[in-house]
Amino acid sequence: MALPLGSEASTLGAEAEVRHQGASWPQYLGRKAGGAAISLAMVVLLGFFAFRMLPGDPVRSLSTGRQVSAEQLELLRRQYGLDQPLPAQFWRYLTDLLQGDLGLSYTFNRPVGSLILERLGPTLLLTGSAAVISLLLGLWLGQRAAWRRGSAFDRGQTGLALVFWSVPTFWVGLLLLLIFGGGLRWFPTGGMVTAGSDDTGFGYLFDVARHLVLPLVTMVAVVYAQYLMVMRASLIEEMSSDYLTTARAKGLREAEVRRKHAVPNALLPTVTLVFLTLGGLIGGAVTVETVFSWPGLGYLTFTALSTPDLPLLQGTFVVFSGIVILMNFCAELAYRVLDPRLRTG
Amino acid sequence: MAARPMIGQHSPNRAALRFTRRFAAVLLGVGLASAPLALAAPLAIAADTPNNLKIAMTGDIDSLNPFTAITASASKVLALQYQNLVAFGPEDNTPVPGMADKWETSPDGKVWTFNLPEGRKWSDGEPITANDAAWTFNAIKANDALKTANGTLLESVAGVVAKDPQTLVITLTAAQAPNPGTQLPILPEHIWSKVSDPATFANDKDSVGSGPFTVGSYDKSAGVTMKANPNYWQGKAKVDGVIWVPYKTGDAAVQALKTGEVDIVSRLTPAQYEALKGEAGITTNAGMGTRYVGLGINPGTKTQSGELMGDTNPALQDLNVRKAIVMAVDNKTLLEKVLQGLGQPGTGEVPAAYPDYALPAQGLGLSFDPAAANKLLDENGYAKGPDGIRLDKTGKPLQLRLLGRSTDATAQQMADYIKPWLKDIGIELTVSMKANLQVNDDLGAANYDLAFTGWGMAPDPDYQLSINQCSALPTQSDGTGGVSENGLCLPEFDALYKQQHVELDQQKRSALVQQAQKLIYDAAVNNVIYYPNMLEAYRSDRFGGFVTQPAQNGVISEQNGPWGIYSATPVDSAGATAGFNWAWLVIPAVVVVLALAGFFWFRSRRSSVDDRA
DSSP: OOHHHHHHHHHHHHHHHHHTTTTTHHHHHHHHHHHHHHHHHHHHHHHHHHTTSOOHHHHHHTTTOOOOOHHHHHHHHHHHTTTTTTHHHHHHHHHHHTTOOOOOTTOOBBBBBHHHHHHHHHHHHHHHHHHHHHHHHHHHHHHHHHOOOOOOHHHHHHHHHHHHHHHHHHHHHHHHIIIIIIOOOOOOOSSSTTOOOOOOHHHHHHHHHHHHHHHHHHHHHHHHHHHHHHHHHHHHHHHHHHHHHHHHTOOOOOHHIIIIHHHHHHHHHHHHHHHHHOOOOHHHHHHHHTTOOOHHHHHHHHHTTTTTTTTHHHHHHHHHHHHHHHHHHHHHHHHHHHHHGTTTT | TTTTGGGGGGSHHHHHHHHHHHHHHHHHHHHHHHHHHHHHHHHHHHOOOTTTTEEEEOOOOOOTTTTTSSSSSHHHHHHHHHHHHHEEEETTTTTEESSSEEEEEOSSSOOEEOOTTTTBOOOTTOOOOOOHHHHHHHHHOOOOOGGGGGGGGGGGGEHHHHHHEEEEEEESSSSSSSSSTTOOOOOOOHHHTTTOOOTTEEEOSOOOOOOSSSEEEEEEETEEEEEOOOTTOOOSSSSSSSEEEESSHHHHHHHHHHTTTEEEOOOHHHHHHHHHTTTEEEEEOOOOOOOEEEEEEOOOOOOOOOOTTTTGGGGSSHHHHHHHHHHHHOOHHHHHHHHOOOOEESSEEEOOTTTTTTOOTTOOSSSSSSHHHHHHHTTTTTOOOTSOBBTTTTOOBBBEEEEEEOOOHHHHHHHHHHHHHHHTTOOOEEEEEEHHHHHHHHHHTOOOSSEEEEEEEETTTTTHHTTTSGGOSSSSTTSSTOOSSOOOOOOOHHHHHHHHHHHOOOHHHHHHHHHHHHHHTTSSSSEEEEOOOEEEEEEETTEEHHHBBBSOOOOSSOOOSSSSHHHHSOOOHHHHHOOOOOOOHHHHHHHHHHHHHHHHHHHHHHHHHHHOO
């Protein structure tokens, strides 16, 4: 039923892949890496031109409400290179990028690369742990629900997951913040560490963990449904297979039939989805990071959009897209490793 | 139940039982694990040094380098760290001694001489001299990369010299009344002259300043930690330090004030302000704001060469139509209903918080009067069509657009009132709320009829008036090359601007500034609706004694100067418990959780064995 688009597409991809079965690892790798490289090149091109179609003059919005003269605005335009014709700006962007230079942010007056790097950690911590937990939770609940399709457990869990999936992230986050932050005061209301604290070692870790709880719960609540649904759907498909009857006939307990035979096969289409959503999760963190004042990449992108801070936008776009492309690449590899049919002719 | 497959049927009860058991285990585990967190949260607050004032900071810090920092948050931090030669006083926003204790102006108004008193020191103990000021001015003049934040301030400065360690002489290109020492933060030469590239110097660790607090450290997640400067010339602050706590949304900051994670929150919405009013230990303050909110009416903006810009309705070039629109809008109702009365009624662009220059309400002439507005339009040949909408001079119905920012909640509310009011005078209004950037573009290129506008004003009105001169109009038809506020070009306004710019007598200058504002008012290009109060709230159970600016009905945290934060006084030191040791809570909790986990694991193992048997 509610299979997310991505997983269907990649299941199709896997079928097409069967035609290439038997290709050697280097050939396979080369083809996939080539594809990824082409995608990345497209991203680089798109990143430059797409953001220049945005409304808004960076110089004007950066000087909004400040006492600036027309001369000052001209000076800023020159400093940002915005007085140059578009092809010249593009050439500079390309040559800088080839040297690993993502440019200088208009807003922060600092290299985009270092701005992204210092926010990558918090974002990976949040999205990484959210991914692991929602994955475990989703897959576990999904296979349980499928095994007892139609039961109260199935309907309850599926319904609950879909409810969480449908409500706006912002709303869930704010609600949790109001109840567990401002109301019960169990958890801090925002940030990654207590402001002004100079804890180190264990104290620091504990402080971060305390701050992580609410954003993590919010993120898990809104994303685990997709893992649950995919796992449930693919396990239901497997449940009619003959090999399960065989397994049962061997005298295996029901739990073992599920764990050792049905689930491993049902996991296959799920793997692709997992990698795809991992890439998307980082971009999806924008709202959660905003609600809980998490100092990550999502919020940085949001800030960049409001200027628009073109170098910063280009940088985050390339990085986000790069992660998605990399994850797709990993999915292709993982698929080949997991599914022996793709290796043996 | 009919849909249940055969497969799982023979052991549903056992499975359900096992699930319930595991679920209970997980719940218990999570509960136990979070118990110490729950206990620790309030304790964590008590464990902090009570003498640090924690301020919620909802904007971004772009940089703490005063040459390049432009965001409001960064400016507020830096305003505590660096002094200007001359400050704006807490009493009434007029110039008072800052780094200089006295100054004088040459009779022609071109040469300003500042005296920096002997014996004052930077936070690191080095003496403050005129050389520091001269270095700061000249560094900006000499290097375009340092002009980002304050370059505009120096466009009228011809030269700056330190005559001796105590005397600074600023020579201007032309006479001016606004004090040239009021807005530029002065930096310590002995630190900055040794920096290889002042434009990229982060300046975010153990900074040296002359203000009441200096930055100890900055981290984008832990915020800005500032220490009280023992050498501040008015005396060390009563709090040990200030911590700026970053929040991305105002709602989160309000929650943090309730939990005590921060001590003061500003820029509240009226709803947040009302909600905080009854809270124990919290005091709210609605101080006079320094910002106006207005309804801009595009008079047909032209470039400097006289080319008409944008797609404005030509009917608005008629002064009588603009006047009728101003008279049709009931500013008092908007203040009462939209702002819930939390503001002052608007007159001219200078807010009531700056009484020296604010335009008095008497005799303004365009106050709310729909009958007079209708009469004016009738008399000038805008006859009503059959549907009640007036026709313009070409026979087309008078239809106008109103532009607002989708991020501004009050804009849509005001539009809901204004639309029927304009209908009452026979003008059809289409409201469109757009994204910030699109609004900026539309305003810049004059692609609007009516638009909500607003400006935060500095204590000296010179700049605001200057951007209403003909010379502020754009040079290009796309809006570049200009900074015009209202698209206005009146020779008599330009004359008044120049007069007030050089008038050294305060009373005479005030009168000229008011006359200039009256010209903008009479041109009906900007109907100033109100000056919203700055809404803030603080933990009065922890801090008090705040000095407001102005003294009557003033603000604490959004001042022109450091006074509010500097005056913070701890209420008592009851919360000063000894440092709390996390280990006492966490280690037992971890042990309990591990023990429980082991227990349930063992149980589930045993039940598996039972199953197998």
